[in-house]
Amino acid sequence: xxxxxxxxxxxxxxxxxxxxxxxxxxxxxxxxxxxxxxxxxxxxxxxxxxxxxxxxxxxxxxxxxxxxxxxxxxxxxxxxxxxxxxxxxxxxxxxxxxxxxxxxxxxxxxxxxxxxxxxxxxxxxxxxxxxxxxxxxxxxxxxxxxxxxxxxxxxxxxxxxxxxxxxxxxxxxxxxxxxxxxxxxxxxxxxxxxxxxxxxxxxxxxxxxxxxxxxxxxxxxxxxxxxxxxxxxxxxxxxxxxxxxxxxxxxxxxxxxxxxxxxxxxxxxxxxxxxxxxxxxxxxxxxxxxxxxxxxxxxxxxxxxxxxxxxxxxxxxxxxxxxxxxxxxxxxxxxxxxxxxxxxxxxxxxxxxxxxxxxxxxxxxxxxxxxxxxxxxxxxxxxxxxxxxxxxxxxxxxxx
Amino acid sequence: xxxxxxxxxxxxxxxxxxxxxxxxxxxxxxxxxxxxxxxxxxxxxxxxxxxxxxxxxxxxxxxxxxxxxxxxxxxxxxxxxxxxxxxxxxxxxxxxxxxxxxxxxxxxxxxxxxxxxxxxxxxxxxxxxxxxxxxxxxxxxxxxxxxxxxxxxxxxxxxxxxxxxxxxxxxxxxxxxxxxxxxxxxxxxxxxxxxxxxxxxxxxxxxxxxxxxxxxxxxxxxxxxxxxxxxxxxxxxxxxxxxxxxxxxxxxxxxxxxxxxxxxxxxxxxxxxxxxxxxxxxxxxxxxxxxxxxxxxxxxxxxxxxxxxxxxxxxxxxxxxxxxxxxxxxxxxxxxxxxxxxxxxxxxxxxxxxxxxxxxxxxxxxxxxxxxxxxxxxxxxxxxxxxxxxxxxxxxxxx
Ligand SMILES: Cc1cc2nc3c(=O)[nH]c(=O)nc-3n(C[C@H](O)[C@H](O)[C@H](O)COP(=O)(O)OP(=O)(O)OC[C@H]3O[C@@H](n4cnc5c(N)ncnc54)[C@H](O)[C@@H]3O)c2cc1C
Ligand code: SF4
Ligand code: SF4
Numbered sequence: 001x002x003x004x005x006x007x008x009x010x011x012x013x014x015x016x017x018x019x020x021x022x023x024x025x026x027x028x029x030x031x032x033x034x035x036x037x038x039x040x041x042x043x044x045x046x047x048x049x050x051x052x053x054x055x056x057x058x059x060x061x062x063x064x065x066x067x068x069x070x071x072x073x074x075x076x077x078x079x080x081x082x083x084x085x086x087x088x089x090x091x092x093x094x095x096x097x098x099x100x101x102x103x104x105x106x107x108x109x110x111x112x113x114x115x116x117x118x119x120x121x122x123x124x125x126x127x128x129x130x131x132x133x134x135x136x137x138x139x140x141x142x143x144x145x146x147x148x149x150x151x152x153x154x155x156x157x158x159x160x161x162x163x164x165x166x167x168x169x170x171x172x173x174x175x176x177x178x179x180x181x182x183x184x185x186x187x188x189x190x191x192x193x194x195x196x197x198x199x200x201x202x203x204x205x206x207x208x209x210x211x212x213x214x215x216x217x218x219x220x221x222x223x224x225x226x227x228x229x230x231x232x233x234x235x236x237x238x239x240x241x242x243x244x245x246x247x248x249x250x251x252x253x254x255x256x257x258x259x260x261x262x263x264x265x266x267x268x269x270x271x272x273x274x275x276x277x278x279x280x281x282x283x284x285x286x287x288x289x290x291x292x293x294x295x296x297x298x299x300x301x302x303x304x305x306x307x308x309x310x311x312x313x314x315x316x317x318x319x320x321x322x323x324x325x326x327x328x329x330x331x332x333x334x335x336x337x338x339x340x341x342x343x344x345x346x347x348x349x350x351x352x353x354x355x356x357x358x359x360x361x362x363x364x365x366x367x368x369x370x371x372x373x374x375x376x377x378x379x380x381x382x383x384x385x386x387x388x389x390x391x392x393x394x395x396x397x398x399x400x
Numbered sequence: 401x402x403x404x405x406x407x408x409x410x411x412x413x414x415x416x417x418x419x420x421x422x423x424x425x426x427x428x429x430x431x432x433x434x435x436x437x438x439x440x441x442x443x444x445x446x447x448x449x450x451x452x453x454x455x456x457x458x459x460x461x462x463x464x465x466x467x468x469x470x471x472x473x474x475x476x477x478x479x480x481x482x483x484x485x486x487x488x489x490x491x492x493x494x495x496x497x498x499x500x501x502x503x504x505x506x507x508x509x510x511x512x513x514x515x516x517x518x519x520x521x522x523x524x525x526x527x528x529x530x531x532x533x534x535x536x537x538x539x540x541x542x543x544x545x546x547x548x549x550x551x552x553x554x555x556x557x558x559x560x561x562x563x564x565x566x567x568x569x570x571x572x573x574x575x576x577x578x579x580x581x582x583x584x585x586x587x588x589x590x591x592x593x594x595x596x597x598x599x600x601x602x603x604x605x606x607x608x609x610x611x612x613x614x615x616x617x618x619x620x621x622x623x624x625x626x627x628x629x630x631x632x633x634x635x636x637x638x639x640x641x642x643x644x645x646x647x648x649x650x651x652x653x654x655x656x657x658x659x660x661x662x663x664x665x666x667x668x669x670x671x672x673x674x675x676x677x678x679x680x681x682x683x684x685x686x687x688x689x690x691x692x693x694x695x696x697x698x699x700x701x702x703x704x705x706x707x708x709x710x711x712x713x714x715x716x717x718x719x720x721x722x723x724x725x726x727x728x729x730x731x732x733x734x735x736x737x738x739x740x741x742x743x744x745x746x747x748x749x750x751x752x753x754x755x756x757x758x759x760x761x762x763x764x765x766x767x768x769x770x771x772x773x774x775x776x777x778x779x780x781x782x783x784x785x786x787x788x789x790x791x792x793x794x795x796x797x798x799x
Contacts, residue, residue: 031704036466037413165425169415173422176749207724232416241724248721251712257463258702277702279644279660284704298466 005031005253007393008273008286010260010312011300013038014379015364016292017243018080018386021087024250026394031284032252033275035259038240039298039365040379044228045202045235046105047095047117049081049380055100056116056380066369069377071348072384080387081117081380091242092210094120108201108229110148116380119235121204121213124197124223129153134195135227136188140166143230144201159191168203172234175205175212185219193220202226202234209238255284260312268358270313288359288397290389291315291344291352293366300366301342308342310366316354318345318368336374343368349392350385359397363389405435408469414461419726420454423745427454430461433478434471447482454739455479456730457604459641459700476603476650483606491529495732496605499597499614502570505539513538531740534729534747534775537571544569544576549592551584558588558678560669561625563618563643565636566597567767575783578794579635579666582785585794586670586679591630593621599651600642604731608651615642615651623655632663635785637697637765638731640665644701666785667706683791685715690787691759693750693773694723695766696730707765707784714791720757725750729772743772751776763787
């Protein structure tokens with residue numbers, strides 16, 4: 001049948017996209033259905049793997065017993081991250097870093113953030129407070145204040161360029177225009193910058209960030225790096241764009257902007273999902289399904305007074321034991337809130353526990369015990385479990 | 401729908417996806433124009449947001465928003481509210497009535513086509529607030545409503561009415577006749593009933609009443625056919641969006657729901673016929689490299705990219721899907737002088753992406769995209785149905 005996909009992936013975040021690309025890479029016919037753009041669009045674009053300690057992969061061993069990383073294992077994680085890097089390089093958005101070593105990047109708040117893989121434009125972002133730095137900012141740029149950084153870095157200075165626009169998206173768009181880039185570099189040379197490194201808020205183009213970045217570096221003869229901004233965050237958008245285009249390039253099909261309205265089952269098999277929307281609804285049929293709808297922030301999970309619901313298949317979800325009062329914590333932002341453990345529990349091949357459905361796999365931040373904020377393992381866990389769930393699905397359905 | 405703005409978490413995903421916001425600093429973007437401003441609006445107070453017109457209704461914000469807010473719809477409502485109370489400039493009035501413009505222009509097609517490229521005519525139009533950055537489309541006398549009105553056997557199990565839309569009717573009737581013949585060759589009885597503009601241009605130019613008038617008329621005609629077992633086929637993705645979304649939605653007309661539930665994109669329909677094993681078409685190879693520019697309104701339809709799925713069945717066809725750019729013309733939006741900068745900047749951007757894949761041909765479903773991108777890329781744009789026709793060897797008798 002024409003409308004039947006080998007695998008239908010629900011949720012177009014990093015985990016869903018990585019699963020999708022893995023499957024199309026093996027010749028499967030794949031559709032991704034997504035209600036909207038994912039969380040990575042407003043992230044820094046840096047791939048956190050596990051922020052504690054020097055070597056994120058070493059830290060995996062000491063994670064609690066049920067953490068989803070254990071289902072993938074160090075080797076699997078390293079392989080998945082390698083696959084991710086290959087994909088992004090081919091899309092012209094190369095990532096740098098070593099999966100065995102964490103690194104720091106400077107944030108727009110003047111603090112540094114521990115992460116693992118970073119876009120090449122942030123390669124030189126790991127800066128010591130005693131190093132000298134020149135920030136090239138933009139006149140009246142929204143939500144970016146170089147003073148946050150200069151107040152923390154004694155040898156940091158800044159200059160502002162009038163881009164004619166003040167928003168991240170607007171300035172990034174300007175950098176796609178070569179005349180604008182010429183004007184900018186001329187201005188920059190005129191500054192005769194003495195500092196060792198140059199930092200720019202992450203607005204160096206949309207898709208052409210690599211070319212813009214190398215041009216600026218070449219012209220000033222210094223190491224340059226981008227500082228991730230508050231959303232809209234260009235590195236996050238580039239990351240999403242890269243994965244999405246990699247999927248399209250491999251002949252994957254997208255159904256974007258629609259959630260799931262209903263699910264059709266035959267016995268223990270899910271046969272199709274129907275998308276929300278006006279008019280006649282679109283029906284997407286699959287042999288197997290992968291659920292990658294994210295956690296609370298993306299709507300994969302929804303909390304009520306006394307339960308946590310999975311929103312597509314109504315899968316049984318894990319909630320910390322006891323009543324809410326037992327695990328209630330006044331400070332939501334304190335590291336390690338119990339609610340972060342909520343989610344879907346899976347078996348060794350990423351199939352949800354406690355349901356009779358047979359052709360369903362789950363990956364990404366919707367997985368129980370992932371505790372993304374506590375362990376700072378966001379994109380890394382999404383990549384690793386996305387690839388692993390895709391492989392498990394292929395293993396079980398060699399016929400698809 | 402009315403309270404969806406309260407679900408906005410201010411993630412800015414819509415802002416990052418808005419083509420107008422990228423290039424026009426005067427437009428505050430979907431978040432501020434939509435959910436943010438909505439909480440200060442009241443039906444008892446007049447609409448005062450001048451910049452509300454700067455939204456081109458491309459719907460990219462809506463497709464991107466993960467929280468079901470639908471900024472485009474909030475903005476559209478405000479645009480019509482603004483339109484009710486404020487003077488609408490000549491260009492807006494003109495483009496609300498592209499249907500009548502089309503009727504007159506096609507009647508005098510040779511004269512109109514001779515005049516519009518003339519410098520003095522362009523100057524005059526420019527004085528009236530029209531953009532002359534890209535050439536005006538050519539008009540044809542031999543429109544769809546002057547073409548053969550049915551095709552295929554009366555005894556076919558599949559019956560369809562073809563809603564062709566203004567662009568095909570007046571500016572590219574050859575594509576329309578091709579669609580008719582393609583469907584007939586697939587064993588579908590095609591009927592082309594009398595019809596008027598879908599109403600989208602009027603709606604987009606702040607004229608809700610005119611849009612409703614058009615929609616009511618179409619819905620009455622189409623519903624009559626639907627009751628007789630016909631499906632409705634559209635190829636223009638903006639007409640499609642209007643039929644499936646606006647008829648039962650903002651226009652809220654009788655039979656709107658019926659029309660919405662029975663309307664199919666052409667390629668979606670062909671796939672359906674294949675799924676039902678009604679047809680087993682054999683696609684001949686076409687050795688070509690195609691840049692397929694996805695129109696914003698095809699994305700907004702939420703049906704995936706059905707033409708691309710058909711292209712996959714054509715041996716030798718190498719298809720590059722480009723879905724990150726809005727062509728910028730957005731129907732009549734870019735033909736207004738105020739929007740010229742936005743439209744041409746976006747058009748040039750999208751053309752760059754097309755040229756980067758170095759295609760033999762450019763394919764796109766939407767008429768506005770065809771005009772704009774054909775002009776900016778220098779590669780003439782064709783319709784997905786033309787590719788299918790060629791691969792399926794459907795000959796065009798041309799009447
Ligand atoms: C503000 C913020 C910043 C972050 N920054 C970083 C960072 O810098 N580095 C890092 O490594 N990690 C970061 N993280 C964590 C990381 O972003 C996530 O853990 C990870 O990207 C999750 O990916 P995912 O694929 O599991 O889900 P998501 O990215 O949440 O994607 C889920 C997708 O599913 C879709 N969806 C949901 N419900 C449905 C439905 N019913 N039907 C269809 N589709 C549906 C959603 O629209 C969404 O597109 C950040 C998280 C947040 C909240
Ligand atoms: S409208 Fe949607 S996409 Fe835009 S800021 Fe609000 S929640 Fe985010
Ligand atoms: S419809 Fe298009 S132009 Fe209008 S606000 Fe949304 S993204 Fe911007």
